[in-house]
Amino acid sequence: MTAAEPTILATSGGLAPSRRLRWEVGPLTDYAVELAGVSGRAPRVCFLATAMGDSSELIKDFYAAAVHRGFTPSHLALFPMPNIDDPRELLLSQDVIWVFGGSVAGLLAMWRLHGIDLAMRDAWQAGVVLTGVSAGSICWHTGGTTDSFGPRLRAVTDGLGLVPFSNGVHYDSEEQRRPVFHSLIADGTLGPGYATEDGAGLLYRGSRFIEAVTExxxxxxxxxxRSPDGTVTEQPLDTRLLRAP
Structure with missing residues (x-):
């Protein structure tokens, strides 16, 4: 089963601490799986760590967390070469695609090199739920703030644009995220958009923002x-608390 319409849950979270594993699936990721509407079988969840150079340790951690939660896990790696013959077929066969953080600029470059950008759009339109954290949040938007180019935050403006907004992540945990996001919207580098504190997420249906949630x-x-006079307006959103399963 797939979501009734194209669905994205873009987050600054989705992981939880664990006593037995390095980390576990958090309520935001559980919510993404819930949005897929799977019943009668284990949800199929595909993990992409492109933004972390396809770290084998991170992928191993995902499999442990996914099995612990009862998912059917898979992953798509692009370094040093794609790990499967047909990435598009893999992505379209999933219930949820979960994209990890790291370098959003590197992620976008590698995806475009291998046609993953087009495959992601196809999967999204087919009802596969797209989710992710940090770089895995910004990528679905038109752009956002990133440290992909070095420690000084800069704009990335070539996101996939599945939703027509910019995106700010780690809004409360990294002191420059908020002011830089404001300044880039003020000068027109980025269009209006949504930002998340660590633990919060944004639900989109099609190109529409639906709700903010938090774990x-x-x-x-x-x-x-940006207001017509050039000033930046920040509006806190009603943010619904998710309950752990």
């Missing part, structure tokens, strides 16, 4: 836009 009490999401 951590008190964490918020925001809508940030």
């Amino acid at each position: 951590k009490a008190g964490k918020l999401a925001y809508y940030v836009s």
